[in-house]
Amino acid sequence: MIKDLYEAHLPVSNIKQSIDFYEELGLQLAFEGERVTFLWINKGKSWLGLWEGESVETPYHPSIRHLAFHVELADMKKAKSWLETKGIEVREAFGFSKDHQPLVLMNEPNAHAAIYFNDPDGNSIELITPLVYDMNEKKNMMSLQQWEEEIGFV
Incomplete structure (x- = not known):
């Protein structure tokens, strides 16, 4: 029955600024309205709805105002520098500074590699990639660099 996630929505204060931000990340404009806009994440498969209005004042919580984009491992390894070339700063997450992401x-x-940053309205954006499913060992969170050194595979 359920195949995948088709859409997610975020509140924004300035629709034009948000369109520019998400297009810079590679999303493609699908529909632009006065108060709601949709951008393709994967054309025909998934999109992001941006809603301009007062909802943007809703305090952040991981269960709302958060979005994670799946990326391939090769892209994850260069994500920080890719974001920096776009003027986007990686933020601290789970006690890990931007230097350790x-x-x-x-x-x-399961183990996943991730990197975190905010959009112009403070919505939490994550790039994430699975590393391993059904791992038999118990491990603590670590940087991807430490993972490669200690675990030896990615």
């Missing part, structure tokens, strides 16, 4: 999230028995 991408980081590895240990959601036992």
Whole structure:
């Protein structure tokens, strides 16, 4: 029945500024309206809805105002420099400074590499890639660099 996630939505204060930001990340404009705009994440498969209005004042919580984009591991390894070339600063996440990201999230028995930043309205944006499923060892969170050195595979 359910195949994948088709859409997600975020509140924004300035629709034009947000369109520019998400297009800079590679999303493609699908529909532009006065208060809602949709950008393709993967054309025909998934899109992001941006809603201009007062909702942007809703305090951040991980269950709202957060979006994670799947990327390939090769892209994750260069994500920080890619973001920096676009003037986007990686932010601290889970106690890991931007210097120690991408980081590895240990959601036992799975491990994912991720890097975090904010959009112009403070919505939390994450780039994430799976590293391993059904891992038998218990590990602590670490940087992707540490993962490569200690675990020896990615």
